[in-house]
Amino acid sequence: MKTSPFDNSHENTWCPGCGNFGIQNALKAALEASDLNPKDVLIVSGIGQAAKLPHFMNANAFNGLHGRALPAALGAQVANSTMKIIVATGDGDALAEGGNHLIHNVRRNLDLVHLLHDNQVYGLTKGQAAPTTPLGQKTTLQTSGVRIPPLNPITLALSVGCSFVARGFSGNPGHLQKLIEAGIKHKGYALIDILQPCVSFNKINTNKWYNDHTFMIPESHDTSDVVKAFELSLKWGEETGIPLGIFYQEERPTFLDGFEFIETENLSKLKRTPQDLQSYLKEIAL
Amino acid sequence: MNWSIILAGAAGHGLNLAENLLIKHLTKQGYYFHAYKDYMSRVRGGLNYVHITFADAPVNTHAETVDVLIALTEEAALVLPELLSKEGLLVTDSSYKLEPSSHKVSTIDIKSILSSSQNPKGMSVLALGLAAKAFGISRHDLPTLLPTHWQDLMKDKNLLTAELAYDSCSTFFKLTTSNNKNHIVMSGNQAVALGAIAAGLSFYAAYPMAPSTSVMNHLMSLEKRFQLVVEQVEDEIAAINAVIGATASGVRAMTASSGGGISLMVEGIGLAAVAEVPLVLLDVQRPGPATGMATRTEQSDLNFVLNASQGEFPRMILSYKNIEDAFYQTFRAFNLADKYRIPVIMLSDQYLADSMATVPVFDVASLEINRYILENDMNPNENYAHHSLETLIQERAIPGWTDRIIMNDSHEHDENASVTEDAENRVVMNMRRMKKLELLHSEVLEPEFIGSDLPKTVLLSWGSTSEQLREAVHMLNSANEPVAGLLFNDLYPLPSQQLKHWHSQGVKFVTVEGNYQGQLAQLIARELGIWIDDSILKFDGRQMTPDYIMSLYKELMA
Numbered sequence: 139m140k141t142s143p144f145d146n147s148h149e150n151t152w153c154p155g156c157g158n159f160g161i162q163n164a165l166k167a168a169l170e171a172s173d174l175n176p177k178d179v180l181i182v183s184g185i186g187q188a189a190k191l192p193h194f195m196n197a198n199a200f201n202g203l204h205g206r207a208l209p210a211a212l213g214a215q216v217a218n219s220t221m222k223i224i225v226a227t228g229d230g231d232a233l234a235e236g237g238n239h240l241i242h243n244v245r246r247n248l249d250l251v252h253l254l255h256d257n258q259v260y261g262l263t264k265g266q267a268a269p270t271t272p273l274g275q276k277t278t279l280q281t282s283g284v285r286i287p288p289l290n291p292i293t294l295a296l297s298v299g300c301s302f303v304a305r306g307f308s309g310n311p312g313h314l315q316k317l318i319e320a321g322i323k324h325k326g327y328a329l330i331d332i333l334q335p336c337v338s339f340n341k342i343n344t345n346k347w348y349n350d351h352t353f354m355i356p357e358s359h360d361t362s363d364v365v366k367a368f369e370l371s372l373k374w375g376e377e378t379g380i381p382l383g384i385f386y387q388e389e390r391p392t393f394l395d396g397f398e399f400i401e402t403e404n405l406s407k408l409k410r411t412p413q414d415l416q417s418y419l420k421e422i423a424l
Numbered sequence: 425m426n427w428s429i430i431l432a433g434a435a436g437h438g439l440n441l442a443e444n445l446l447i448k449h450l451t452k453q454g455y456y457f458h459a460y461k462d463y464m465s466r467v468r469g470g471l472n473y474v475h476i477t478f479a480d481a482p483v484n485t486h487a488e489t490v491d492v493l494i495a496l497t498e499e500a501a502l503v504l505p506e507l508l509s510k511e512g513l514l515v516t517d518s519s520y521k522l523e524p525s526s527h528k529v530s531t532i533d534i535k536s537i538l539s540s541s542q543n544p545k546g547m548s549v550l551a552l553g554l555a556a557k558a559f560g561i562s563r564h565d566l567p568t569l570l571p572t573h574w575q576d577l578m579k580d581k582n583l584l585t586a587e588l589a590y591d592s593c594s595t596f597f598k599l600t601t602s603n604n605k606n607h608i609v610m611s612g613n614q615a616v617a618l619g620a621i622a623a624g625l626s627f628y629a630a631y632p633m634a635p636s637t638s639v640m641n642h643l644m645s646l647e648k649r650f651q652l653v654v655e656q657v658e659d660e661i662a663a664i665n666a667v668i669g670a671t672a673s674g675v676r677a678m679t680a681s682s683g684g685g686i687s688l689m690v691e692g693i694g695l696a697a698v699a700e701v702p703l704v705l706l707d708v709q710r711p712g713p714a715t716g717m718a719t720r721t722e723q724s725d726l727n728f729v730l731n732a733s734q735g736e737f738p739r740m741i742l743s744y745k746n747i748e749d750a751f752y753q754t755f756r757a758f759n760l761a762d763k764y765r766i767p768v769i770m771l772s773d774q775y776l777a778d779s780m781a782t783v784p785v786f787d788v789a790s791l792e793i794n795r796y797i798l799e800n801d802m803n804p805n806e807n808y809a810h811h812s813l814e815t816l817i818q819e820r821a822i823p824g825w826t827d828r829i830i831m832n833d834s835h836e837h838d839e840n841a842s843v844t845e846d847a848e849n850r851v852v853m854n855m856r857r858m859k860k861l862e863l864l865h866s867e868v869l870e871p872e873f874i875g876s877d878l879p880k881t882v883l884l885s886w887g888s889t890s891e892q893l894r895e896a897v898h899m900l901n902s903a904n905e906p907v908a909g910l911l912f913n914d915l916y917p918l919p920s921q922q923l924k925h926w927h928s929q930g931v932k933f934v935t936v937e938g939n940y941q942g943q944l945a946q947l948i949a950r951e952l953g954i955w956i957d958d959s960i961l962k963f964d965g966r967q968m969t970p971d972y973i974m975s976l977y978k979e980l981m982a
Contacts, residue, residue, distance in 0.1 A: 148842055177827050182669070185834070192831065193843050198823035199831040200672055201843070202665060203695050209629075209662040210669030214823075216627045216653045217673035221824045242658040399648040406674025406822060408651060410624035412755070412791035418649065419618075422608050423785050424451045 142166045143176055146196040152187060157257060157308035157334025157345075162191055164311040165224065165253065168318035169197075172222075180221040182211040184236060186228035186262050188255035197224075205235025208243040208252075212393070215248055217406045219394050222322065223250040230260050233269040233289055244300045244327050246393040251321040251328045254291055257336040258343050265339035272375075275342060291331045292371040292385055296364060301326035303367065303385045307352055308334035309345050313382065320384065326392050333380070351376065355383030362388060426479030427597060428487040429558065430507065431551045432500035436468040438548030443474040446555050447780065449569050450478050451609055454602030456782040458483040460775065460967070465634065465718035471499050480602045483781065484746045484891040488971050492558045492596050494551055495520070496534065513596045515554050530558075532592040537585060546585035553589030560598035563590055610783050612776040612888075615747045616680070616706060617642035618786065619754030621650050624793050626675035628654045629666040634718045635774035636680045636708035660685035664692030664705070672701045672832045674797065674822035676758055680706035682774075683725050684715065690732045693767045697737035697857065699832045699841075700811060700820075702761035702768075706754075709773040711965045720965030721774035723887050723938035726947065729769045730916055738764070738860040740867075741916040743771040743887035748783045750776065753913060755791055760867060762796045763817060764860050771915070773938070775967040776888035796820060809839035811853060816860055861917055868914040870922050875901055875908035882926050883977070884956070885936040886912040886944055889968050893936050896973035907977070912944070918951040927954050934980065935959045936973055 144166040152158050169179060179197040183189035185204035192199030198221070202210045207225050215223055232240050232254050258275075260266040265278030270291065274283040295303045302324040306314035314332065321328030333352070335345050360366055367386035374380055394400075402408055431439050431446075440461075447457055457478040464470035477487040489509040495501035495516040505514055508527050516522070518531035532554070538546055552569060561569075566586050570579055610618075616639050620628070628643045630636070644654045657663050663679040670677040681689065686707045696703035707729060711722040729741055740760055744750040753770060761768040798808070798819040810830060812818045823830040831841040836853060838844050871884070875897040885893040890911035897909040908931075910922055926933070933956045935945040942959035949955055960976040962968045 176829055177824065180673070180823050190843070193833075196829060198829055199833075200669055200823075201831065201833045201835070202669065202699075203691055203834055206661065206665040206691075209657065209665035210672075212655070212657075212662070213627060213629070213666035213669030213671070213677065214673040216655075216666075217670045217675040217677075218822075218824050221673070238658050239662055242662070397653060400651050400653070402651075404824075405626045405651070405653070406825075408626065410626075410676075410793070412622040412624075412788040412793060414650065415618060415622045415786070415788050418646070419608065419785050419788065423606055424448070424609065424782075 142170055144169055144195045144197055146194065148193050150194045151190065153338050155337040156187070157336070158188060158191065158255060160308035160311045161253060161255060161314065161332055161334060162195060164314040165318055166195060167311075167315045168322060171315070171319055172322045174222055174322070178220075178222055179224060180214055181224045181226060182207045182214060183226040184231040186231045186260075188226055188228035189231055191226040205231055205239065207231065208236060208239040208248075211250055212243060212246065212248060215250065215394065218404045219249070220403050223248075225250055225252040227252070227254060228261070229254065229256045229258065229268040229270045233291060241298050244295060244298045244329065247301055247326045247390060249325055249327070249392045249394070251318060252330065253318070254329060254331045255334055256291065256331050257334045257340055259336045259340040261336050261339055278339065290371060290374065291329070293368065295329045296368055296371055296386055300329050300386070301390050302328035302387045304329070305331045305333065305380075305382050305385070307348055307382055308332060309348055310382070317384065324387065326390060348380075352380045352382050355381045355385070359383075361386055426477055426483060426487060427559070428475065428477040428490040429492040429494065429555055430473050430475050430490045430504060431494050431555065432471065432473035432504050433496035433547060433551070434469045435464065435466050435472050437472070437496060437551070439472060439474050439551060442548040442551040442555070443476060445552055445569050445571065447476065447609060449561065449565070451607065451782055453599065455480065456482045456607070458486055458779060458781040460486040461778045463719050471497065471503065473500065473504065482783070485895060485970070488969050492555070494554050494558070496547060496551060513558060513594070515558060515593055530594045532589065537588040537592065541581060541584040541588055543581045543585045546582055549582040549586045550589045553586035554593045556586070557590045557593040558596045560595045563587070566590060606785050607782045608785050609780060610747050611638065611778065611780040612744070612747050612750050612772060613638040613708070613778070614642045615750040615783075616754045616772065617646070619751040620678050620758070621646065621652070622751070622786070622788055622791055623755045623758035624676045625678060626652060627667065627670045627677035628652065628679065629657045629663040629677070630679050630681060631657060631660045631663055631685060633682045633685045635710055635777045636682050636685070636706065638777070639680045639706065639708075660688035661691070664689040665695070668692055668696050668699070668701050668703060671703065672699070672823070674825065678704045678706070680708060682708050682710045683712045683728065686725070686729070686732070693739070693769070694733035694735055694737060695834050696767045697733070697739065698836070699834055700765035700857070701832055702765050704757045704761050704768050704770070706770045706772060708777045709771060711963070717965045719774065721938065721967050722963060722965060723771070723773055723889060724940070724943070724963065725771065726886070726915060726939070726943040727941070729771065730947065736854070737857055738766050738864065739916065740764070740766060740768045740864055740914070741771065742768070742914045743912065744776055745888065745890040745911055745913060747776065747779060747781050749913070751786050759794045763794060764864065765820060766860055771887055773888050797822060798825070810841045811837070811839045811856060813839055813852060813856065816856065816863060864917045868917055868919040870919045871910035871912040873908060873910055873922060876906050878906060879908035879931055880906040881932045881934060883907060883909045883934050883936050883960075883973070884912065884944060885909065886915055889936055889938055892968045892970050893973060895970035896977070899970060899974060900977065915944070915947065918947060920952055923948060923952060923954060932957045934977070936968065938962050938968055
């Protein structure tokens with residue numbers, strides 16, 4: 139098996155056959171292909187099966203609280219913007235517990251790649267509905283079927299001004315790797331919604347189901363046209379199929395571009411002393 | 425010697441401007457002052473006032489009664505004269521109905537002054553002109569009281585308003601020049617902001633909530649000068665998690681809120697503790713629970729922050745006594761958080777946060793930043809454990825600073841922050857963290873002792889109540905009452921030497937606190953098994969006063 143500088147020896151506790159393996163392999167390959175070293179990468183995650191990802195690979199990491207990967211990533215980016223930040227969250231982490239942070243950090247246009255592991259079910263807590271579980275689908279908790287319609291992460295991201303919006307599939311790691319590489323290149327918020335099976339708790343959205351229902355966005359799609367991107371994002375399910383690829387991409391100022399007065403890319407290394415305050419105190423002294 | 429004035433009106437009258445201009449003038453004349461705001465949680469209307477005490481020596485609390493009351497609404501003229509001293513002067517509009525009283529009254533015609541000067545929005549300069557006259561400031565000095573940046577037209581109009589007001593009012597007292605030098609005018613929240621900057625702050629994230637918001641305003645106003653990132657985030661949960669994420673990546677960062685916002689931040693306190701990422705957090709207390717009273721004061725969050733967040737972990741809790749103290753304690757909190765990699769929670773309150781006073785220029789030359797960060801880590805093959813089993817006080821490695829791979833984790837983890845449920849490891853790591861409490865005992869500041877050397881009663885206070893108690897102890901000692909005071913900065917771990925000493929002397933202990941339960945009394949009983957005899961408490965949303973303490977003390981002793 140191919141080895142990677144991003145491999146580590148921690149016992150992997152994902153279920154055999156979990157879609158997370160394909161995502162992690164694609165991530166490692168994309169990081170390598172982007173000439174990044176483990177020391178240059180900070181993986182920020184919350185809680186959930188997806189959020190365990192940094193424990194199973196070799197890179198700097200901040201494994202924080204459920205839903206809170208993005209605020210921690212905001213802080214980390216402010217501290218040292220020379221680090222390449224990868225955010226790994228599940229659908230619950232990003233869209234339920236952390237929904238507010240997703241909206242506002244997309245608005246901030248943090249410069250990061252957000253891998254949204256979207257298996258349409260909760261794995262860690264054993265099979266309850268995720269915000270992306272289809273209406274009526276039965277789960278271990280919602281035994282009569284989910285009562286509220288699902289949230290579409292692509293449409294949501296487009297509606298709040300996400301500067302890079304894509305969808306991949308864990309069963310097509312080669313394509314996913316290319317999406318992650320494009321996200322790494324993109325200066326701004328790269329949201330990649332990643333369809334993946336949950337072999338333990340989602341018996342409907344299986345590898346086969348995804349293979350049968352997904353299609354590649356045609357090359358003719360104009361990724362700079364947000365209206366077309368919206369239209370495309372609404373395609374889901376048996377009738378229309380599920381598009382994979384880049385929906386939308388634009389260059390716009392990142393969060394830190396708004397701080398032109400900060401003279402360093404690595405604020406954590408800026409030397410500060412209490413005496414920095416001296417001249418200001420002199421000015422306000424009466 | 426001190427004098428005091430209240431400028432009272434409604435929200436929207438611009439009383440803050442009048443206050444700032446008056447304070448600036450008085451400070452230039454060499455006076456010390458303390459100013460306290462009493463305001464309602466609304467943008468227009470209501471009853472708002474600023475209470476300025478000035479003196480020829482430093483003052484840390486507002487005067488019990490005032491010499492001059494300038495009442496610019498009928499409500500103010502009806503409600504506030506009870507705060508006037510016997511000889512005090514009420515200045516108000518001739519059309520207002522007043523309660524019969526023995527106070528001297530100087531009546532003016534607000535409408536006529538504003539219309540003659542064609543300055544319908546000139547209430548703040550009108551108040552300034554009245555205050556200037558009441559304290560005998562020379563009419564020639566009026567132009568120098570107005571903001572220098574005002575354009576000529578605006579200046580002329582406002583000067584006319586101030587002059588008309590000046591001429592219509594009588595003089596209460598003639599100020600002379602005092603001689604204070606090298607002082608700054610500072611609010612409690614501003615002192616916090618400057619303390620954080622002195623400590624090397626790079627990042628401040630918060631969500632607006634009275635009475636903590638102006639910490640963010642002050643920092644934002646200095647953002648460019650000190651290369652800060654000040655971000656109004658989407659909620660308090662984001663604020664605390666962003667601050668922890670930033671600190672883990674090597675900067676000094678901070679957040680603040682009031683109790684409601686701190687409630688949302690609770691999960692982050694435990695995160696910082698288990699990940700051993702330093703955390704500096706400020707709670708500017710206001711009356712709770714829930715929304716409570718947004719613009720009022722209370723000291724009721726001690727029990728809350730002592731216990732906030734699940735599980736067991738070390739934390740440190742300290743409070744500010746006064747504005748100057750807020751600067752130095754905030755600075756100190758950063759060094760403590762970094763040294764022990766713990767949450768340090770600071771308690772302020774609305775009274776202190778919104779008070780302004782003349783304080784000596786902060787002595788930044790004497791301060792030193794201690795980061796406890798692994799700076800020169802050139803050899804990644806050398807042993808490093810992020811959560812060392814060998815030493816509690818260690819230099820912390822930062823992701824990206826070297827070739828070393830660093831993880832920070834919210835789970836129970838091993839010495840390299842790898843998640844594990846191993847039983848033996850759990851015990852070792854939990855003990856590693858909890859043992860910090862023992863080390864903190866050597867860091868905590870003993871309470872400041874004031875008053876009689878042979879007290880029968882020792883009064884205990886914390887936070888901003890301490891300055892009221894200082895004054896009360898002084899007055900009680902002058903009346904030959906054998907009392908002393910212990911004024912606490914640090915609350916947890918509880919400094920115990922002074923308490924144990926005075927307990928062994930058989931004194932009576934009485935806590936003086938702005939809450940219902942006597943939360944310091946409860947803490948002392950829990951930590952030391954010392955039962956506090958009584959508490960003098962206040963929980964009406966207004967600051968304790970020295971007279972209040974004295975009268976309740978006398979009731980207790982009767």
